[in-house]
Structure formats: C-alpha cells, structure tokens
Amino acid sequence: MISRIRTGVFFGGPSVEHEVSVISAMQAVAALDESRYEIIPVYVTKSGDFYTGEHLKKLESFRDIPAALAAAKKVALQKEGKDVQLVLAKQKKLGSSVVAVLDVALLVFHGTGGEDGVMQAHFQRLGLPYTGPDVTSSAVGMDKWASKALFRMSGLPCVPALRVSKSAYYADPEAVCARIEGEIGYPAVIKPYNLGSSVGIHKCRDRASLQNGLEDAFLYSGGVMAEKAVPNLREINCAVLGDEESARASVCEEPLNATDILTYADKYQSGGKSAKGGAKSPSGGSKGMQSLARQVPAPISDALSERIRALAVDAFHAVGAAGCARVDFLMDGATEEVFINEINTIPGSLAFYLWEASGLPFPALLDEMIALALKRRREEESLHTTFETNLLQTASLGGSKSGKKV
Template sequence: MKLRVAVLFGGKSTEHEISIISAIQAIRSINTDKYEVIPVYITKNNDFYVGESIDEIEEYTHIPELIKKSTQVIWVKDGDRVTLQRFNKKMFGNNVITEVDVAFPIVHGTNVEDGTLQGFLATLGLPVVGCDVLSSAVGMNKYVMKTVLKDNGIPVLDCKCYTWKDYEDVEALVAKIEKEFEYPVIIKPLNLGSSIGIKKANNREGLYEALDLGFEFSKKILVEPAITDLKEINCSVLGDYESAEASECEEPVNSDEILSFEDKYIGGAKGSAKGAKTGGSKGMASLKRKIPADITSEERDQVRKMAVDAFICLGCSGVSRIDFMMDTKTRKIYLNEINTIPGSLSFYLWEPLGMKYEHLLDNMIQLALKADRENHKVVYSFETNVLEGVKLGGGTKGSKM
C-alpha cells in the first residue's frame, strides 16, 4: 500500500503565492509509484481545501473559482488515524475523504514556516517532513537565529533588534541606530523571507524610508551593517541532527544591491511549473545564478562546512538553504540566514551533484519517518496518582496540593 503524503501549501503569509509554485513543483516530482500525493491548499484565511484541480498551477489565477469547485476539509484525529473530512458534512454517507500518513508542508513565511503549522501537525501525531517546531521558529526569527549561531562560533554580522514601541519615536530610533552603526546599514523584518521589506540605507533619509518599509511588514526589525563589496553565496543542506550533507554552492545574480523579491521569483520566470521535472521551472529555480559559485575550492569547502554546522546546530531536518555573504575585499564569509523551507526546495542545487528532485523528496519523507520512529521511543506520560485526593479551594483561597 502506498504511503499517503499530504502536501500542504499556501497559508496566511506574504509568500503565499511562492509557496504554491514550490509545492506544485514538488507534487509534479514525487514518486507516485511509492507515494499517494494529497495536495492540500491553505487559503489566506487558513482554511484547508482539496480537489481535483488543487495541484494545477493555472487554476491559481482565479482562486475564488478554484475554491468553489474544491472541498473544504478539516483534520480529524481518531486514535492512531488522521483523516481529512468534509468541513460541511453530508447528512448521509461517508464524510472521510482520505487518511493521511505523512504531512509535507511546503510553505514559506510567517504563520506557516515559523513553527505554527508544524506545531498543529505535530499535535495530530503525524510525521512531518522538514524542521520541527523549535528549529522552524528559531530559523524564522533572524535575531534569535543569529544569537544561537554566534554562541556556537559561526560567524554572523552584529545586529540590533527594534520593535514597534521603538518606532513610536522614530527620531529617537534613528539616533540609536546612528550611534550603533555607520552607514550603510540594512533594515529587514525580523521574521520574513523572499527579501520582502528589506532595504539598504546609505544615509539618514534612506534610513527613515527603510524603517517605514520594514515596520510595514513586521512588528520587529533587524538592523545590521551592509557589506559594500558583497558577493552572495547560497548552499543547501539535507539531513537531520545526526548526519547532514551539503549541496553545490550557487551565486545569485541580482539586478540591485540587494537580491529582491523580483530577482528571486519574477525575472525570467516564464512557463509552467510542470517543467520542474526537467529542471525548467519557476520559483527560486528561475533565478539567474552561477552554479557553481565563483569562489575558490577552499572557500567552497568553508561555505559547505559552515552550512552543515549551522543546520545541525539549529536542529534542522529535511532540506534547508543557508545564505551567506562574502566581503570580497577581505574574503571573509558570514552566515546571513537560514531558510528552513527554501523556495523550490533548492532542488536545483542538488542536481549538479547527481541527485534528482524525485530522490531529494524521497529522502525528505524518509527523514520524517525516521524522526517519527524516534519520537515513539520517548516517554511523554506515565501513570501517577498525583490527582488522587486533590481538592481545589474556591474564591480567594486558591488551591492546596
């Protein structure tokens, strides 16, 4: 019997549309001789839908029409079984649409990639492909991520975190930043990806603009020095806390000083996501890039080792992409951020090493099953008589134990 894999995508995120592209790419490449794939679309209201057209990229140009001909579902845990059932139940007949054996979230951004969805799925007792709740949350929070990595000897740029409360007195905030940093600086939302809300400030006027943009997308922003002579290098990692391996390195070719959302997902992104099997695809796979990156063999080894070290340090699983920055004057390399569910799942970084997308996806699913087997060996409850004879006081007396 085939393993039933629910691929979840969409969600309440600024990267909703990119998630759709990434997921449908993957759905087209999963080995259907081995797995039964159940596409599950999450709307921007966090409603779940299944249907015959849910995995058709062309249908997402008219999402309201797609929703009308699809079926809204809820997740139901029944003992050891997890099923998708009709939200609007029929009075007669079976409301169970399918059982689910494994959840495979291919989602990007806040509210879905940050541990929120992973926690929900874990509560159901499902094996979940990719990072767990903690590593997802840490990976999404750029300040916490950098703090953990710095504490473990992985080089990152110094940074400061500021909140909406600081932004209430923007003049004082600008003065704080100018005291801490020299221009240019980078302002970025604390918990977003895809370069959304990121802006470089070369002077005070630019700083005001960058703060306005960053706080539009997040309650917290990160400020860090900008590397003037910058080369970006990305590397993917596959594995878990026990063992992980690095992909080939890439060097994105951006049209601006910062790799923008348009650079990543729009420029050159023509054609159908159905081409993912042959390598011609949309999403991050359409980005102009040099593979391998234009760096020395020693620098390549350094990047790949740092990527694996960071992946294991943060407790990641499945596939992540780690983005690095090189100061081309000093050749010093800094870890910029980790993407725990990268665009296109970074399949294009594994193909140069001979790993087909189908095999990458299979490895990710098998890692989720391994983690689930390990979780079943851990004791989470035990018999106790602690509740026997307990009496709770009322009113202002509180309780006694």
C-alpha cells in the same frame, strides 16, 4: 504490492510567499514517485482554509483560484483513533465524510504561517509526521534575530546587528537613530526579522533614509533589526539535507542580483534573465523560479566552497533543523569574509536544483525528506511522555484539612 505512502502535500498559506509556495509544491508533486506515494494535494488559501482535489496537482489550475476552489472540496484534518483523516469541512449527514487518510505531510509552505512553526504545531498535535524541522526549530529558523542569537552561540560568523522595537522608535526616534549610527554606522541594512522575500528591507546611507527605512519596516513587523551592510557584497547559498545524524551540504549557488538588495521581483519575477549555468530542470513547472538568475555551482574556489559548506551544516545544527534547508551567506567579495545571513527551513523549490547539481535527483530528495519525517515520528513515539503520579488522588485546593495542598 506494497501499499503506497499516503502523502498530503500541503502548500499555499497566508504568507507573502503564497504564490511561490504553489510553484514549489507543483514542482514537488511532479517529481514525487507515484508508484511509492499516493499524492493528496491540500491547498491552503490565504485566509487559512484547506481544499483538496485532483486538479490541485496542476499549476494551471491556480491561474484562476476562485474556479479552482469552486471545483475543490473544502476539508479539515481530524484524528480518529490512530488515523489522521482529511474530512469534508461540512460533514455529510449520511455516508462517510472521510476524503483521505494520511501517513505523512509534505510541507511546502514558505514564510509566515507555514514555515514558522504554526503549521508544524498543527501536525504535531495530530501526531501526523511532517517534513522539515520541528515546531521550535521552524519558529527559530524563521526569526532572523533568534537564529542569529543561536548562530552566535555556536561561534558562527554573523553580521553585527541591533534589535529595534517599534515602541522604542516611536517614543524617541532621534535616540534610536543615534544608537544605530553609533553601533552599526552607515550603510546600514534595516530588516523585519520575521518576513522573507526582501519585503520591508532597506539599505540606508543617511539619517533620512534610516528613518524612512525603519518606518516602512515597522509597517510589516514590530520586530526590526539594523545590520551592518556587508561591502562588496556577493551572496552564496548552500542547501543542507538530513537531521542531527545525517546532515550534509549540497554544492553552492550564487544568485546574481541586479540591484543593491535582491528584491522580490529579482527573486521571482526576473522572467527570461537566465544566467549561464543557471538551473533549468524538466521536473519544474515554474518559469519565474527557473529563470531566476543564478550560477550553480557558485564560481568560487574549492577551499571557499568547502568552508561555506561546513558552515552551512553548522548553521543547520545550530537551530536544530531537519529535512532540507538552505543556508544563505553574505560575503565581502574583496576579502572573501563570509557571514551566515539566514536559514530557510523550507527553501524555494525545496532547493532541488542544488541537489540535482550534487548528484541527488529531485525524487530521491523527496524520498529522503519523507523518510526523515517518519523517522522523527518513530523517535518521538519511543520517548516517555507520561509520568505516573497519584497527585489527583491526594490533592485538594487548600482550606481542607485532609489531603495535600497544591
């Protein structure tokens, strides 16, 4: 029998999307092919501690988190020779503290501290292959200002925006508002550029709401941007799977929002409000996310869908993404002008419902994400990372007559 790939499924973490990450991870655990993968769940608490245990493969366990943690083992990752081990946080005096050895990490974090390069750097350092983009691309993808800069450099359509710093605003609120009014105009959308789930986002129609919006957004982030509001808004999302060589787009979806801004509640708490054609899958365990009102495929023309799918692949390449991402678009419903809004490098539910609708079942999506992680690691290993030099034989700190100065 071929040995199974020892797969750590990492999820949770410090972000506002912690709970959504638990749901996405449980959906992935339910879909992973156990004949090919040995699944080792690793739940990361909001304060950053790692826990493992068989019961952490079940969504029900997370209804009572203190009880789930009490029954779990607190662990840490460590490198031992070529192995990356999951070891007990409190090492035993006698006997082995090794809980598992991992071949690959399936990352199912959403938002800050998990999707933004921080976790990716941890795995990179250990040399453990991980799904999704590398450190840089994860960080750029999470930062709406940085990704917009790369989209623009690649000639992709984005909504005009201004970056507003907290210190500049509080030094002279009138001047900052006047600049936004002059360059962006009303209605303007104010958003922190490193958060998700519509937290801290405001649509402002006048000076008073602009000031309120900015001050609220600054509670969440020092980095805020003001964007032109897209009129007659329709939102279209499209997933992209692959890497530099193989990236391709899924069908499009249209999330159906109840209000001006698609809020956290609309996204994750819209219980029962299932749209016609909405994604329902037996592989999921989440009521909240399955009942999110959406239409798959989006009710748009084939030509528009093709245009959006091509832009989604371009956006994926623009930030150097890998794995499965979801690119979100804003569209003026009257003119069908489309703008790339953002890329989510670890999308909710790993966007499995878009791939299912494109003919790729969830287990096959996970196979491909894991294969891409292993492929990237092999490619990295084939690169030269050292350079022979005799500098230390000859260098001195200066002052000495012999040896070269550095």
